[in-house]
Amino acid sequence: MTVYWLVWDAAAHWIVDxxxxxxxxPHVRRLRSRGVWAAARPPAPNCQTPPSLATLFTGVWPQEHGVTGFRVPSPTGPGDSVSGFARSACLRPAVWETAGRAGLRTAAVHAPWIADTVTAGGEPPAWLDGAIEAFSTRLARHGTYEVGAAPLTFAVAHHTLTAAADATGIRVRGAHDETYVEDDWTALTLGDGVGIWLRQARAGGRRLLLHTGAWAPRTVGHDPVLLAExxxxxxxxxxxxxxCYRSGMFGPRLIDGGVDGDGGDGTAEDLFLSSVDRVGRGFEATVARVxxxxxxxxxVMYLPSTDDVGHELLGWCDARSDAHRPDVASEVWRHIARCYRRADAVLGRVLDRAGPGDTVVLGADHGMAGTAWTLHPDQLLLDAGLAVGDGAxxxxxxxxxAYYHPVNxxxxxINGGAGYGGSASPDEIRGLALRVGELFAPVRAPGTGRPLVHEVRPSPDGRVVDLLLDADCLPSASLDRAGRPVSPAAKPGAHITNAGDDRLHAVFAAAGPGLARGEDLGVIDNTWPAELVLEHLTASLPDRTARRV
Known part of the structure; x- marks a missing residue:
């Protein structure tokens, strides 16, 4: 018996529904008809990807597993932090570790933390058949260049590339490989197992060369056949x-003309979605090998592209968001559907592979909501005299x-540094926490008067004050150039703090032995999928006492 656990990043229950x-x-429909489904509550107060994935994979909340964001505040000094994806940041074992102690084996595609799990001798644990992981080793970001008659030289990580265009395509050369690029994505090897994808495009009267970022994937485990694949x-x-899409490199977006004006013709969205499709095709091919x-x-299989498309497009077709654009909503939704159909095709592969005694679980770390506003907490703290600028x-x-922690x-x-010599008393700390609450509670969206801070939640000692924001608002650790505490959001979709908005609920569906058929479970905590996975894994063990792992 095998449990197949497919995770779509940021796949909101309301979107999938x-x-x-x-x-x-169609494959979500297949899975739901064979089993159960629900909307799954992500963690609070923060539901960024690392704490949400840690909750999903460990089955406990951040108060126990310790991952509180993309970066986790460190006690080494004010503002210090460590990566939330560092193996040391997650204090509780993931499902695969717990199952491994019971003698059960795991394979994984781009799931975080698993490739960094090692024995005391520095070797992969015996239970790991094979895992591939690349997100932790990005070498260069993606880019776009305008090309013309003159040769172009550009760098990707420490590799220098040259590009020369002719009437129909672009020849790109590196130190180890070369390729001819036309209007589809083409691979180029840079060396040492690293490479990028390139394509040419025409937008706004310009000829463009696009390239993906570069990563160094790692493969670890003990199954030589699987590792070779x-x-x-x-x-x-x-x-x-x-x-690149957001900055206008692909030409005007559908929304760029304003509600009453003419925006783009869809070219920019098609170029962006072609890059998301490239991610999806690669993921699908890797999953097929496993x-x-x-x-x-x-x-365990983790797919990121549903998060990509949500951040860039979702708010314009979210009727509950101030970012909603009814004039282009149906066309934007078509692009979102395109991304989810590719993710659904991966689910179809999993369902086709699973046998009658296997369990298939579809989940997500969190959902996503439209986002119209950015809150700059440090600006409010500066204006109130609670924070001090660094001159830069x-x-x-x-x-x-008091300062907004740069981990965002x-x-x-609450530091007590200004006016307290860095040694504020407990009463002074609590007083400062109260002032912070009074400062943020009245914040409203410009023009609409929408409350942007739903709850101000101080820790018992008052040293940390969590801001639970409206889903339409995301915080930023940077200051607005115009000195505004609230500014328009750059991305129309987000998920940072969780004040209980149901758009942040994650998708969940599962089918397997002992599960009902076609049953809606309503709303569950996103800690339950890990419990379900472990229950189904250990149900096949010959010694039933081994289930208590």
Whole structure:
């Protein structure tokens, strides 16, 4: 018996529910008809990807597993932090570790933390058949260049590339490889197992050369056949070219003309979605290799592209968001559906591979909501005299009475540095926490008067104050150039703090032995999928006492 656990990053229950109702996701419909489904509550106060994935994979909340954001505040000094994806940051064992102690084996595709799990001797644990992981080793970001008659030289990581265009395409040369690029994505090897994908495009009267970022994938484990298959997987694309799309490099977007004006013609969206498709195709090919060759009890697969498309497009078709654009909503939704159909095709592969005694679980770390506003907490703290600037456009945590932590996890930290000599008393700390609450509670969205801070939640000692924001608002650790505490959001979709908005609920569906057929469970905690996975894994063990792992 095998448990197949497919995770779509940021796949909100409300998005999947709507696409299912529209007939866009036939394999989600297959899974739901065979089993159960629910909306899954992500962690609070922060539901960024690392704490949400840690909750999903460990089955406990951040108060126990310790991952509180993309970066986790460190006690080494004010403002210090460590990566939330560092193996040491997660204090509780993931499902695969717990299952491994019971003698069960795992294979994984781009799941975080697993490739960094080692024995005391520095070797992969015996239970790990094979895992591929690349997100932790990005070497260069994606980019876009305008090309003309003159040769172009550009760098990707430490590799220098040259590009020369002719009438129909662009020849790109590196030190180890060359390729001819036309209007589809083409791989180029840079060396040492690293490479990028390139394509040409025409937008706004310009001829463009696009390239993905570069990553160095790692393969670890003990199954030589599986490791060979993972090592032969297509070059890793990692993420779509969202920042290029957002900055206008692909030409005007659908929304750029304003509600009453003419925006783009869809070219920019098609170019962006082509890069997201490239990510999805690579992921699908890698999953196919694992499905064909694994001998594991647990197979975990993590797909990021649903998060990519949500951040760049979602708000314009979210009717509950101030970012909603009814004039282009249906066309934007078409692009979102395109991304989810590719993710659904991966689910179809998993369902086809699973046998009658196997369990298939579809989940997500969190959902996503439209986002119209950015809150700059440090600006409010500066204006109130609680924070001190560093002279370079940032706040100096060591000299500030209170500062928004640069990890950007939604928390204000009470330091007591300004006016207290860094040694504020417990009563002074609690008083400062109260002032912070009074400062943020009245914040409203410009023009609409929408409350942007739903709750101000101080820790018992008052040293950390969590801001639980409206889902339409995301915090930023940077200051607005115009000195505004609230500014328009750059991305129309986000998920940082969780104040209980149901758009942040994650998708969940599962089918397998002992589960009901076609049953809606309503709302569950996103800690339950890990419990379900372990229950189904250990149910096949001959010694039933081994289930208590």
């Amino acid at each position: 709507r696409l299912d109702a529209e007939g866009e996701l 993972l090592g032969a997987a297509p070059l890793f694309a990692g993420e779509g070219l969202g920042s 499905l064909a060759h694994h001998r594991s009890d647990l197979v 456009g940032r706040v100096d945590p060591a000299r500030s009475a 996890n939604g928390s204000v930290w």
